[in-house]
Amino acid sequence: MDDLLADFIAETREMLEASGGEIVAWEADPDDRARIDAIFRFVHTVKGNCGFFDFPRLAALSHAAEDALADCRAGRREPNRALVSAVLAIIDRIAAMVDAIEAGEDFPEADDAALIAALDAAPEAADAAANPRHPPASVLVERGEDGGGWATRRSDSFSAQRTIRLPVELLDRVMSGVSDMVLARNDLAHRLRQAGNQPTIDGPFERLSAILAGVRDAITRMRMQRIETLFGALPRLVRDLSAELGKQVMVDLDGGDVELDREMIETIRDPLTHLIRNAIDHGIEAPAARLAAGKREIGLLAIAARQSGNTIAIVIRDDGRGLDEERIAAKAIATGLITPAERAAMSRDKLVNLIFEPGFSTAEAVSAVSGRGVGLDVVRQNLEKVGGSIKVSSVPGEGTQFTLQIPLTLSIIAGLTVEVGTQRFAIPQGYIEEIVQASPAALELTRMGESALITFRGKRIRCLMLAEVLGIAGSDAHGDLTLVLLRLASGDLFALVVERIHSHGDLVVKPLAPAVMKSGLYAGSTLLDDGQPVLLLDVTNIAALHELVADGRSRVLERQDEDAAGPLAAAPRAMLFTDFAGRRMAVRLELVQRIETAVAAAIDRSAPRPRVVIDGRILPLVGLPDTPLIADKLRLLRLGDGTCELLYAVRTVEDAVELTEALVAVPEDPLIEAMTLVGGQPVALIDAHELFARHGEAPLPAHRPRCALPDSDWARTILAPLVTAAGYDIVACDSTESDVVTILPEDVFEAAAALGRMPAGPVIRLRDHPDAGGSKDTIYRYDRDGLLAALAAARQGRLAGGLRP
Amino acid sequence: MSELLVIIQIAGRRCALTAHDVKSVIEIGAITPVPRAPDFIAGITALRSQTLTVIDCRRALGFGAQDAPTDGRAAVVASGGHSYALLVDAIEDITTATGAAGQVPGGFGPEWSRVARGMIETMAGPALLIDLAALIAGPEAARAESEAAA
The missing domain is CATH 3.40.50.2300 (Response regulator)
Structure with a gap:
């Protein structure tokens, strides 16, 4: 709490300092829109921050000022000197209150209501050329006092500061200097070893090495901070906001160990807070509405950070109502952002990203929490200032996902070095879910057309061969496979086959030349301890190049994964298998209850219709070969139509697929519903109606005689x-x-x-x-x-x- | 006009780089290849704590790879905030320019024209002054430009 409060005070004071010039300029020209916007953002931010500290007086003051300024921005009110003075009085009061908060003192009772009333009274007093209550703003700012008679404590608190601010470039220089020193030391160590033992030099050299290691450690820490320091405050923020808004929200944080520049953390603090406020206020529905929509009462807000070379991706996802495309379109047309013709040609994805345009907001009700859409344009502005970006994707009724990309000028990440061919590559640790070594058979490695799949813990996972991805000749694969399971920020999982795993370690990531970056495979380069450069793989982009990312529908969590796999999938899904006649067949996935393995002894072929005992029940069995069974075990698909079940014997079960190609009816074979193409190969889809009509057991009557x-x-x-x-x-x-x-x-x-x-x-x-x-x-x-x-x-x-x- | 120039040889021709662009000249060590990168990028190499992108200047001009003798040295240059090592046939000398860069009638030929700022007279004789950014952009950039223009 103390940390948060200190941050709040520091931030508010910084903004006060920054807006000092704006205030003076605004007073000189009350019609200057840019100044109004800047001051508006200041009071808006103060209001937002007060929302989760208990500062009702600050909140009331900033809210009142924000309302008045919003009227000016919207053109409902002409700014004039009286209004300027009234707003300035409030800003000064905010500064004084912040000083009092920092000093831990109660702010003397003062007439806030009069200040607020001055805002409304301002239009009537518009012509009063000189406002008797206030000296000009420049004086207010410089001297830090106002006509109210209480002096600020600013000068006292400044002396209490225990930190200094340094330009980041200076730190960069120190950092690269230290890196060079380490390499020079390594070189020297090498030469000393060659020269043989020299006790008079070895002692001091050891000491130098130890000191250097310590300095390097300290320098590294100087710039880096775990994103945890930012995440730490979020659960509380979410809790307070959701309580205030009568919603139930669960927050799920991931990737707190990602480290990034302190400066970057400060840059994304506000955008992140804004986005969370928006998600809770506008995204996640009230519990009753959620239940009515068939969702869990508790909304889910998932925030995940992943590092990839010199960018960090932060994904903020809610499972709320999603963005309203029509309303965004109507608003964008109304405000002249786009024309109706442009609207018609616009994809949903492009359209929803209009919410980042300045002055855009779809919220009809203005609340104390998120406000008037000032958030999103400021969010984008702040991110773009540091070379970052933001985009949004949303599925109606399912949720909204904001993806922030933040660059790192310099970063140290934990990484894994792997080898393929004769070359080493690094993979950021943050993506790595697991490292697996097993035989291809144990992983059920199968090639489906051009892509490969493995089965791991009962799930089929797309598998990429790193040698193929990079187009280099790998040594011939024999024996066990070494797999690195990677999870993307969006939640998608895939496996990367490498030849050897080398070491974990901290990697200093350096950017690569544009011509190399263009290949899309690398995120940067790093030097190993022996001074050899290695390339850092851009995991996200490699996945995207192989179409492994379900963009727009990407899932942060497994649970949503299951939801999405349900009725939303438009294409019919089918289970692909090869039957005993060697034909590739498919059966609609909805029919498949389970895949069973039966021992041959459980099969009874004495009756005209074969039967098999499964789970203590005797069920009809179809699809058996005419010849006696050779294998002692049999793979069976357990099919059910809701009331009766039967089993379909198959040679191999392949995969669940989406039938995206056209279904061509096959009238000559009643057991086949249609032929279609899966991965370029013909597949016969079983006619379930005919199958159950022929072989299904009559369901047991509800009342037995x-x-x-x-x-x-x-x-x-x-x-x-x-x-x-x-x-x-x-x-x-x-x-x-x-x-x-x-x-x-x-x-x-x-x-x-x-x-x-x-x-x-x-x-x-x-x-x-x-x-x-x-x-x-x-x-x-x-x-x-x-x-x-x-x-x-x-x-x-x-x-x-x-x-x- | 007494600009300092570094005289190098690319594909058997004498070229000049402004000495201001050249940070240092290094003995090129082990080069780590970069799979799937354009072929004029020979790979990356380490210079102290820095990573350099190694440019094969012959290929960057659009010439095929010939096993031309090189003296194993490379010029380290910076462009657009990144550092590169230029793999050239030879690094000859540092000299001063005796005039401004100028064109020659008939041009320098298609490959050379893209990277040439012109012919420059030096104390050591005439040389082709290289436009560093154009050289580093590689032959693909030239192709893309001409396609865009067409």
């Missing part, structure tokens, strides 16, 4: 299993419901008939002797076929009365 049995041991142990197998549930023998089939021994039946207590439903009478004797309507109790036929008939209602006397 019921049967009442005689109350005897014989009935319970011998008769009951047969009746159950025929599909009946056993119920108590005194049931009176008419849909219950009753099985009675002949003698009991006769007694019941004599007493007039016949069961309500159909009755099957059993006799003890094989010979029918006189009663034709009875069945011998070990006549299995007769019993089953009678039970089947009863089930279909044909027995009703048929066996009755």
